[in-house]
Amino acid sequence: MLGRLNHVALAVPDLAAAVAAYRNTLGAEVTEPQALPEHGVTVVFVNVGNTKIELLEPLGESSPIAAFLAKNPSGGMHHLCYEVDDILAARDQLKAAGARVLGDGNPRTGAHGKPVLFLHPKDFFGTLIELEQS
Numbered sequence: 001m002l003g004r005l006n007h008v009a010l011a012v013p014d015l016a017a018a019v020a021a022y023r024n025t026l027g028a029e030v031t032e033p034q035a036l037p038e039h040g041v042t043v044v045f046v047n048v049g050n051t052k053i054e055l056l057e058p059l060g061e062s063s064p065i066a067a068f069l070a071k072n073p074s075g076g077m078h079h080l081c082y083e084v085d086d087i088l089a090a091r092d093q094l095k096a097a098g099a100r101v102l103g104d105g106n107p108r109t110g111a112h113g114k115p116v117l118f119l120h121p122k123d124f125f126g127t128l129i130e131l132e133q134s
């Protein structure tokens with residue numbers, strides 16, 4: 001079921017500062033900020049060749065990363081995103097195995113315009129997992 005690591009996501013309190021650090025200090029290629037109001041975040045992607053780093057800043061009043069940043073004020077690793085060939089088949093297989101799918105269980109459109117789902121971190125050793133249709 002599990003395919004490539006699509007990205008590692010870091011929640012950051014100040015996206016402009018994080019972009020400057022990755023672009024200027026680390027010398028990385030960083031995309032332009034993309035607002036995703038339906039996910040409550042603004043994102044950029046850092047291209048590191050074999051995968052990407054997603055930098056997430058809260059957007060709006062009820063951002064799903066606000067509580068994470070309240071606990072981790074300087075930012076931190078928020079989730080891992082793995083690719084799957086068939087997101088609905090993956091979801092059904094995971095649910096049958098007892099894993100909890102967040103939200104209403106239906107895929108939503110993610111930052112790459114592809115369907116994504118999130119799995120409960122308590123079912124995967126404290127790590128929030130995003131699945132993206134490849």
Ligand code: CO
Pocket residue numbers: 007009054079081130
């Ligand atoms: Co992500």
